[in-house]
Amino acid sequence: MSEPLLTVADSLKDRARAALGSRNLILVGLMGAGKSAVGRIVASQLGIPFIDSDHEIERVSRMTIAELFAAYGEDEFRALETRVMKRLLKSGPRVVSTGGGAFVNERTRRHIKRGGLSVWLKADLEVLWERVNKRDTRPLLKTENPKQTLENLMNARYPIYAQADLTVLSRDVRKEIMADEVLKAMIEAQKENTVS
Ligand SMILES: Nc1ncnc2c1ncn2[C@@H]1O[C@H](COP(=O)(O)OP(=O)(O)O)[C@@H](O)[C@H]1O
Numbered sequence: 216m217s218e219p220l221l222t223v224a225d226s227l228k229d230r231a232r233a234a235l236g237s238r239n240l241i242l243v244g245l246m247g248a249g250k251s252a253v254g255r256i257v258a259s260q261l262g263i264p265f266i267d268s269d270h271e272i273e274r275v276s277r278m279t280i281a282e283l284f285a286a287y288g289e290d291e292f293r294a295l296e297t298r299v300m301k302r303l304l305k306s307g308p309r310v311v312s313t314g315g316g317a318f319v320n321e322r323t324r325r326h327i328k329r330g331g332l333s334v335w336l337k338a339d340l341e342v343l344w345e346r347v348n349k350r351d352t353r354p355l356l357k358t359e360n361p362k363q364t365l366e367n368l369m370n371a372r373y374p375i376y377a378q379a380d381l382t383v384l385s386r387d388v389r390k391e392i393m394a395d396e397v398l399k400a401m402i403e404a405q406k407e408n409t410v411s
């Protein structure tokens with residue numbers, strides 16, 4: 216009974232994996248969109264390595280993101296983020312989940328554009344807020360009105376995230392379902408490229 220279902224799921228993974236080739240898959244979008252959580256699942260589905268750029272930054276600096284912002288400020292953080300992203304994207308295939316500001320930075324965006332297929336996980340304010348307000352690890356949201364700050368960031372950044380190769384709506388559904396939607400979007404994009 217379960218065999219046909221397994222076949223469908225396997226072919227989704229296989230087709231998405233074939234569409235990616237040796238490129239990287241890079242997840243971009245605002246804080247709380249699910250880049251880190253969904254990226255990990257997508258990588259495991261595709262059978263390729265997963266790297267979260269914030270984790271990599273924390274590993275090389277031996278500091279947390281919050282400590283880096285506090286000690287050196289956002290500009291230095293962005294410079295480090297650019298260097299780390301450039302290195303991570305030199306070879307592939309990998310799934311790389313970025314921090315929310317990475318794609319907004321022009322130099323980092325250039326590395327992402329060259330380094331593979333970018334996917335914007337696009338979510339509305341309520342979904343993002345529900346997720347980010349549970350943790351206080353994000354320095355940019357340590358403001359008097361963090362929900363308003365998040366909305367301001369949406370307004371400033373959404374036109375830039377829209378430059379990603381693919382857009383997937385990050386809805387209030389399980390992470391596994393979001394991961395499948397990323398795989399489907401990869402396959403759709405491949406089809407469109409083949410047709411044109
Ligand atoms: N589709 C989802 N359904 C439920 N919770 C999610 C979903 N995507 C992410 N989350 C949760 O929301 C929080 C923020 O997700 P995260 O992956 O860290 O976002 P980002 O890396 O984009 O900032 C985490 O606690 C994560 O487990």
Ligand SMILES: O=C(O)C1=C[C@@H](OP(=O)(O)O)[C@@H](O)[C@H](O)C1
Pocket residue numbers: 244245246247250251269280313314315316317352353354355
């Ligand atoms: O939006 C941003 O500028 C940031 C997002 C964070 O990553 P997540 O998007 O994974 O939360 C992290 O890189 C840092 O706090 C800055």
Ligand SMILES: [Mg+2]
Pocket residue numbers: 250251252269312313314
């Ligand atoms: Mg993250």
